[in-house]
Amino acid sequence: MAQPKRVPLPAILLANDLLDGDVVFSTGNGWSRNPAEALIARDDAAADRLEAQAKADFAAQLVVDAYLVDVSIDAAGVPTPRHFRERFKTLGPSNRPDLGKQAQYASAHPH
Amino acid sequence: MYRYDQFDERFVRERVAQFRAQVKRRLDGSLSDDEFKPLRLMNGLYLQLHAYMLRIAVPYGTLASRQLRQLALIADRYDRGYGHFTTRQNMQFNWAKLRDVPDILGLLADVEMHCIQTSGNCIRNVTADHFAGVAADELEDPRPTAELIRQWSSLHPEFSFLPRKFKIAVTGAEHDRAAVKVHDIGLRILRHPDTGETGYEVIVGGGLGRTPYVGKVVREFLPRRDLLAYLEAIVRVYNADGRRDNKFKARIKILVHEIGTEEFRRRVEEEFAQLDGPTINADPEEVARIAAYFAPPAYEKLPAKSNAYEAHRAANPAFATWADANVFPHRVPGYAALTISLKAIGEAPGDISSEQMRLVADLAEKYSFDELRVTHMQNVVLAHVRQADLFAVWQKLCEAGLATPNVGLITDIIACPGLDYCALATARSIPIAQALSKRFADQARQKEIGPLGIKISGCINACGHHHIGNIGILGLEKNGVENYQITLGGDATENAAIGGHLGPGIDAKDVPDAIERLVDVYLAQREDGEIFIDTVRRIGVTPFKEVFVAKTHAKSKEPENAVA
Ligand code: SF4
Numbered sequence: 001m002a003q004p005k006r007v008p009l010p011a012i013l014l015a016n017d018l019l020d021g022d023v024v025f026s027t028g029n030g031w032s033r034n035p036a037e038a039l040i041a042r043d044d045a046a047a048d049r050l051e052a053q054a055k056a057d058f059a060a061q062l063v064v065d066a067y068l069v070d071v072s073i074d075a076a077g078v079p080t081p082r083h084f085r086e087r088f089k090t091l092g093p094s095n096r097p098d099l100g101k102q103a104q105y106a107s108a109h110p111h
Numbered sequence: 112m113y114r115y116d117q118f119d120e121r122f123v124r125e126r127v128a129q130f131r132a133q134v135k136r137r138l139d140g141s142l143s144d145d146e147f148k149p150l151r152l153m154n155g156l157y158l159q160l161h162a163y164m165l166r167i168a169v170p171y172g173t174l175a176s177r178q179l180r181q182l183a184l185i186a187d188r189y190d191r192g193y194g195h196f197t198t199r200q201n202m203q204f205n206w207a208k209l210r211d212v213p214d215i216l217g218l219l220a221d222v223e224m225h226c227i228q229t230s231g232n233c234i235r236n237v238t239a240d241h242f243a244g245v246a247a248d249e250l251e252d253p254r255p256t257a258e259l260i261r262q263w264s265s266l267h268p269e270f271s272f273l274p275r276k277f278k279i280a281v282t283g284a285e286h287d288r289a290a291v292k293v294h295d296i297g298l299r300i301l302r303h304p305d306t307g308e309t310g311y312e313v314i315v316g317g318g319l320g321r322t323p324y325v326g327k328v329v330r331e332f333l334p335r336r337d338l339l340a341y342l343e344a345i346v347r348v349y350n351a352d353g354r355r356d357n358k359f360k361a362r363i364k365i366l367v368h369e370i371g372t373e374e375f376r377r378r379v380e381e382e383f384a385q386l387d388g389p390t391i392n393a394d395p396e397e398v399a400r401i402a403a404y405f406a407p408p409a410y411e412k413l414p415a416k417s418n419a420y421e422a423h424r425a426a427n428p429a430f431a432t433w434a435d436a437n438v439f440p441h442r443v444p445g446y447a448a449l450t451i452s453l454k455a456i457g458e459a460p461g462d463i464s465s466e467q468m469r470l471v472a473d474l475a476e477k478y479s480f481d482e483l484r485v486t487h488m489q490n491v492v493l494a495h496v497r498q499a500d501l502f503a504v505w506q507k508l509c510e511a512g513l514a515t516p517n518v519g520l521i522t523d524i525i526a527c528p529g530l531d532y533c534a535l536a537t538a539r540s541i542p543i544a545q546a547l548s549k550r551f552a553d554q555a556r557q558k559e560i561g562p563l564g565i566k567i568s569g570c571i572n573a574c575g576h577h578h579i580g581n582i583g584i585l586g587l588e589k590n591g592v593e594n595y596q597i598t599l600g601g602d603a604t605e606n607a608a609i610g611g612h613l614g615p616g617i618d619a620k621d622v623p624d625a626i627e628r629l630v631d632v633y634l635a636q637r638e639d640g641e642i643f644i645d646t647v648r649r650i651g652v653t654p655f656k657e658v659f660v661a662k663t664h665a666k667s668k669e670p671e672n673a674v675a
């Protein structure tokens with residue numbers, strides 16, 4: 001079977017919480033609202049596990065719109081999405097630094 | 112303004128209960144995401160980048176003070192203390208939680224509001240001239256017509272699953288402030304040239320988005336009694352013949368374009384002739400009942416000019432500046448309509464805090480017969496203020512940061528939420544608006560430049576109406592970076608026009624300089640009293656293009672020059 005197309009690794013899994021809508025990140029065995037706690041998949045096996053979690057937790061009515069996002073990793077080990085669209089998802093509206101993750105989590109500050 | 116009857120009230124309440132049950136069933140797994148999505152969209156609930164977004168219908172932009180106060184309460188209790196007015200005269204909350212939405216809908220129902228048909232492939236919120244019932248150039252108030260259409264189109268069983276969304280706008284004035292020519296259907300109330308009878312000019316197939324078109328006149332004069340049957344015929348033809356194979360070709364504008372105006376008219380007239388008009392058209396008694404809700408308020412008899420107003424103007428240059436830009440003449444002597452700009456310098460267009468909502472509601476209650484309007488320009492109008500009260504209103508607005516004197520000027524920018532919120536966006540809009548607003552903040556310069564509309568969209572869907580901006584800005588992505596295409600010569604008025612491209616897209620940081628160069632061309636070339644769009648019409652796009660392309664080209668050459 002042909003491999004489904006996957007984003008380049010390393011990658012993280014993000015989604016929206018079904019009940020709250022908040023952007024959440026897979027920690028490997030659950031979901032966190034803090035982007036710094038995202039599990040970083042560095043190989044296909046890890047990415048497979050994240051995708052399996054995405055499927056299971058979507059089916060369990062926990063999250064919606066879950067997908068892998070390719071990231072770069074800074075010196076402190078914090079992942080940043082490579083694409084600006086997902087970068088905003090890990091930060092919040094750029095015109096309102098008082099809102100979203102950028103206001104809540106120190107590690108989410110723009111790079 | 113229109114008040115719900117028992118039927119409306121019961122219906123909206125039932126919908127709230129229904130949605131509450133649907134959310135429950137989604138959470139316990141008895142509804143799948145695929146099943147639930149269209150249900151939440153039918154109730155105006157989208158999933159955006161950071162959260163759910165709830166879009167609340169404001170029929171033809173008219174709000175009572177108590178409704179705006181309720182929106183403020185919702186903003187504080189369930190959102191982040193602010194809301195956003197859209198180009199469809201609606202309000203959006205950006206941080207709603209699914210768990211709270213049934214309660215929010217309940218609070219809306221308490222003040223005769225809802226989110227029904229603010230999304231989905233149905234007939235959306237009907238928009239109208241924000242100076243309805245006020246403007247001197249108005250033949251007839253468009254709101255009774257808009258309300259009639261709202262009632263006809265609400266849950267119309269045949270039109271709940273159209274090929275695509277469907278937008279209708281109405282104006283009763285000579286000067287088009289409702290952009291009727293770029294709607295799926297635009298209606299202009301006019302007088303028959305021979306009989307003097309009032310009726311409608313029916314314009315079909317306008318629209319923005321991927322393929323922008325100015326609408327075509329399908330009926331030059333439609334007698335008023337035939338309105339609903341004729342609309343029914345149009346939407347029927349569209350429903351049957353509109354394309355469902357391709358989302359991007361599914362709007363009625365594509366059908367009109369593909370089969371031609373003549374053929375489209377023929378099909379509509381044929382359908383219209385077959386319809387049993389009297390069973391569809393509204394009962395004249397019902398029309399009169401609706402119209403009575405829009406009867407003019409109890410104006411006082413006042414002199415045409417207020418001495419107090421003139422004295423305040425003379426004594427306070429800042430007030431005079433604001434009044435020059437934001438006050439619109441009222442047809443009743445001694446009154447004025449005023450626009451509260453939601454375009455403070457450096458802020459996001461159309462955003463309003465809950466505190467500001469309460470203040471505006473109080474002002475409307477005290478000074479403007481308890482009623483206000485949202486404009487498609489993302490501002491708010493107090494439609495009936497005594498001239499003598501303008502100074503007091505202005506002072507209150509100043510305290511709340513709501514007295515920006517820029518209505519219709521270069522910093523009165525329309526911008527969609529773009530990539531700061533919207534899941535469909537390809538680039539941000541708000542920071543571009545903020546940068547331009549700061550660049551042109553100087554009041555004297557704005558006045559010198561005069562009327563100039565900049566409109567910004569964060570993707571090709573064109574919610575920010577960029578095609579009809581005198582200067583339009585479209586945010587796209589190029590090689591992983593936000594990139595902005597500039598268009599020139601668009602016009603949202605009765606002279607509707609789609610702007611033309613100036614050249615290749617540019618980086619965000621280069622946008623203010625590029626716009627400034629365009630403005631400079633205008634200032635250098637304009638004739639006495641000529642506004643921006645008229646100069647563009649007279650001299651054409653070429654002089655602007657030359658400056659734009661030359662500079663853009665020079666910029667892209669810079670690294671090579673540096674090496675050489
Ligand atoms: S124009 Fe595009 S980015 Fe802007 S609000 Fe509409 S869909 Fe979103």
